[in-house]
Amino acid sequence: MAELLYGAPVAEMIRRETEKIISGLSFAPRMAILRMSEDASQLAYEQAVKKYCAGLGIEAESRFVPIGALRQTVEDINRQSSVHGCMILCPLPEGEDSAALDALAPEKDIDGASALSLGRLFTGRGEFFAPCTAEACLELIDYYKIELAGARVCVIGRSLAVGKPLAAMLERRNATVTICSRSTRELAAVCRQADILIPAAGAPGLVDTGFTCPGQVIIDVGISSVGGKTLGDVDMESAAPVAGAVSPVPGGVGSVTTAVLAKHTALAAWKEVHL
């Protein structure tokens, strides 16, 4: 039976790092959350972030942005020195130009969403924050001392929030990375060859026993709400008896993501003073 890779101790470690950063500041870090929809999962994430930040002394303030107003709002935030970090909840609604994400200054782009932040991540040059979920996966992998150098990693999903940046981060750590998608032929067979499988498809129960192999580590990034229950991409009953280790949903990557976001906000505040 697979070992469970819980997010809680990883999130706790990051929380302590964040407290340390904040203790060196003479002011409270401030985060702006921009939301453009009433989507339940976005609202839930916003609430979770606010609650988590409050416990750390980070002021997280959310603003509802009407369609067409994102670029102007972002440009206003770039000019507000009292706001240290800004997260824009995605996906954006239809009709909003996603290029507005690129207007956010990299030093405030705490969820690594702009083209410049992602370009810096890609090249390894300049200051940037990585997308929080991608960084959370890496934090989990490192906490549980899972070897990346030489490992074959398979990522399912090529989003800008997870798949694409995570692949770049794993390559830098000398993993051999394959990005899969709905276009991948024989997806299960491709995934079965991986030492580390990272499903980020948002397809509940996609990963069954046919996707895994003994010793494989599965980092489940999929989060879906089905009939009031939160489900990951892994079908635990089918996959867990075979795999070596699985991060659960809920209780895995998700909790680490919020901790990373708060840490980025504290770091953004710290950098404003020290860089």
Place this chain on the structure above:
Amino acid sequence: MAELLYGAPVAEMIRRETEKIISGLSFAPRMAILRMSEDASQLAYEQAVKKYCAGLGIEAESRFVPIGALRQTVEDINRQSSVHGCMILCPLPEGEDSAALDALAPEKDIDGASALSLGRLFTGRGEFFAPCTAEACLELIDYYKIELAGARVCVIGRSLAVGKPLAAMLERRNATVTICSRSTRELAAVCRQADILIPAAGAPGLVDTGFTCPGQVIIDVGISSVGGKTLGDVDMESAAPVAGAVSPVPGGVGSVTTAVLAKHTALAAWKEVHL
């Protein structure tokens, strides 16, 4: 025996597209080539680009840039409206800050080298030029009508000029891409599974019969100079009897790359007038 995928007809097609763009301009496009070393392969590429551009009526002018002066030179070029495109020959010498590449304005970055150009390529948002060698591979693949959707592609090498951007471009076309490197375990076995193999390692003769399989398409991006001979990454004697198709070196991707660079310069000039 593998079919040979020659670059010449692909380059010729791109050349005609470039001529058409230039015929709509009332002035000659101008390219600046910045070189920081006396490296023989950089000098050879510079000469080839100048000769090719001269034949098209593009003014290509090279400047030698001393160590430490790259950022200032790039900023000067950003301000010179008479220069439409700029290529900086890489690798840069030790001691030069590679972040200077990021100072180049995206509209002049004809070889897609800056963090912002690469971020735009990565996100698919905004105007950018792709790195010419990566685009040349895709042009070759498309010219010979090689199917990408659903194909398993293996790229050897994770450079910013080829491997990384090419992987992103192939993913957008619904290929399933694996990036390999010197850290990859069982490299030959991984490559043998690919429908399309793109070695870009600069390791002459690396790809032998053990890397290939019947029907596989090999796009050889490796270019090395050994004893006065130009060699690719493919050991033709060993791999060609097995593979379905191979682009030769010389005579493959290289000639297409120069054609793409000239086309980008013409497009940069065109965009300055029309966008």
